[in-house]
Amino acid sequence: MSVTTTDNAEAPVATEPAGRYGMVDLILSEWTKVRTVRSTMWTLGMALLIGLAASGIAPGVTRAHWATMSASNRASFHPVEVSLIGAYLGGTLLLGILGILVMSSEYATGTIRATLAAAPRRPMVLAAKVLVFAAVTLIVAEFAAFASFFLGQALLSSPAPHATLSSRGALQAVAGSGLYLCVVGLLALGIAVLVRHTAGAISGYVGFILVLPVIVSALPGSLEYQVERLLPLEIGSAMIGNPSPDAFGPWAGFLILCGYTALILALGAVLLVRRDA
């Protein structure tokens, strides 16, 4: 009796398929990974919830205080931004951490070895991971952005002004913030490929997104503005419709962000190939 077959006489594994394992197989494998870890689903759910909760609270507070707000505050009030800010900040943090975890957890638990034993072509493994993560986060982030927008605008009833999707720049801000969140998540994933440790990668990501702006703000005047507009946080602010005066346009900024992400992921791919797993 064969040791590896069970009682059915059929061959245990169908004969070897033609060709080689490829992108489709690895995408399925990565999707199975996402699906089978509960914390991933929890984090995605949390990102949605926090986004929606913040989008409910901020406009609600604004409406309640509208009567006592100063004229200048009223003038600078931007209904689109207020409804998106929660999803934007919460998403930046949570989807960033999720991006880090999908990579760093492989190193922390040692599953990276099982992964690379199943598929030794490492850049292809990274590509599959990036595609699956991008698809999942894009769906969640766009859903969070649109839901936040509609919820926020519904709560911003008179006397405070509110926007609709056809308001100027609104659709760009809502759809764009979903895209932005997807890309910063990928940036975080790329940092985790480089750093390989969860805590280190989170420090790197938070440092890049939140701490670097503080350091840059200490630079002398004109230089500060030159550097600041290159930072993800400024790019994100421009995207959700509240750009600082020197900021790049939302899509120019988005391209810069994509550039950072591509650079970090490419560097990650090189190191992934070179380093021992």
Add this chain to the structure above:
Amino acid sequence: MIEAEHLTKRYGEKLAVDDLSFTIRPGIVTGFLGPNGSGKSTTMRMIMGLDHPTAGWATVNGRHYHDLAWPLREVGALLEAKAIHPGRSARGHLRMLAAANRIPLRRVDELLDLVGLASVAAQRAGKFSLGMSQRLGIAAALLGDPGVLILDEPVNGLDPDGIRWVRILLKGLAAEGRTVFVSSHLMSEMALTADEVVVIGRGRFLAQQPVAEMTGQSTARFVRVRSPQLEKLHAALEEQQAQTALQDGALIVRGMDKEAIGDLAASLPVTLHELAAESASLEEAFMELTEQSIEYHGALQGPARGADR
């Protein structure tokens, strides 16, 4: 078939694996023995293409691991039992591996049955005992029904039943014509499981030979003699220049075979209650082979250096 040729791995100043060459044949269980830190795991990782050799190469079925078309269908490996995401179920773990090499999903459940984890297949692997993790690791190794198995300490953490199960499994897999390469620090277990052993120490090749040969060759071979007139026999043996030692009321004799001792006893005459030739255990043979190469030997002796390890 696994081949290694001048396989070398250097970490900074330290040579973890030093010019290792061997061939692991199909159809038998080959044990991989060496003290802790002797480079067994590093060697296995290099065969798997996970660590890059500093020099030399390793192939599986004549090809570099990187070039295998469906790696899990050719090589099954258990490197670390606990290398499982604690939040993923046993079934999820096997499914994500199966998907990567287009292995049918029903195979996942077959294997969960085979390793006895079917009833906990949906539980998070983080709750698993070391023994359960080992079983899951073995299931993962067998997932693609591979012709080559590379297992690093597969019985670690298993209870006696589990150890016996692994032994029968490995022997069965080898009997089916597969290549089975298995490391262990439990020499007694290797003596029962392996047909042949590769022994390394400090990353260097020491020996590759059948287990029977290895234990037979060792100078640790001796004859145990019990007799009510032990003193008389003892004196006669010393006259014959045999090395003797008393142990638990028996005489341990080296340098004379049991036939010669029996003849000597008859000529005295001395009554014998026991006359047994003992081949050295694999463990003793192994200790002898690796004595010079035990890495952290000094740490046990010098209290000043004890803190290093």
